[in-house]
Amino acid sequence: MSDEKSMKKKKAVKETAEKNNQKTSSDKIQYTPSEKKADLSKIETRGIGITGVNPPETKCDDKNCPFHGGLKVRGRTFVGIVKSAKAKKTSTVEWTRWKIIKKYERYEKRKTKICVHNPPCINAAEGDEVMIAECRPLSKTKNFVVVSITRKKA
Numbered sequence: 730m731s732d733e734k735s736m737k738k739k740k741a742v743k744e745t746a747e748k749n750n751q752k753t754s755s756d757k758i759q760y761t762p763s764e765k766k767a768d769l770s771k772i773e774t775r776g777i778g779i780t781g782v783n784p785p786e787t788k789c790d791d792k793n794c795p796f797h798g799g800l801k802v803r804g805r806t807f808v809g810i811v812k813s814a815k816a817k818k819t820s821t822v823e824w825t826r827w828k829i830i831k832k833y834e835r836y837e838k839r840k841t842k843i844c845v846h847n848p849p850c851i852n853a854a855e856g857d858e859v860m861i862a863e864c865r866p867l868s869k870t871k872n873f874v875v876v877s878i879t880r881k882k883a
């Protein structure tokens with residue numbers, strides 16, 4: 730008697746589990762695009778604590794975005810020109826600096842070129858002048874993120 734009961738119970742559990750599985754899988758396939766859109770509208774824009782930097786008008790669902798994701802910025806900021814924006818969510822930024830040559834009492838021009846994270850809501854293009862801020866290491870070569878476009882390419 731007890732065996733039969735347990736068997737019945739097991740069967741019922743199995744059936745419900747199957748039903749649930751079917752339901753969830755079909756739901757996922759049907760509602761994925763609309764869910765994504767709804768999420769974008771729910772995302773809140775936050776300030777990053779750098780004076781003069783305003784959040785972008787568009788939103789994104791990038792988890793490594795300083796405005797819409799969880800990425801914190803701290804440390805140094807620079808302004809440079811985007812040299813390449815071909816890689817996905819990554820671009821290279823370059824700027825010049827002056828180094829003193831003591832022996833000749835003159836300066837020489839030097840360049841700094843680094844990889845930076847380019848979030849989809851900012852989407853800086855090649856030739857733009859951008860402000861970048863230091864953040865935690867995002868990959869082997871990326872420690873900076875684009876926070877604003879200071880001047881669009883003419």
Ligand SMILES: [Zn+2]
Pocket residue numbers: 788789790791794795796797798848849850851
């Ligand atoms: Zn964003």
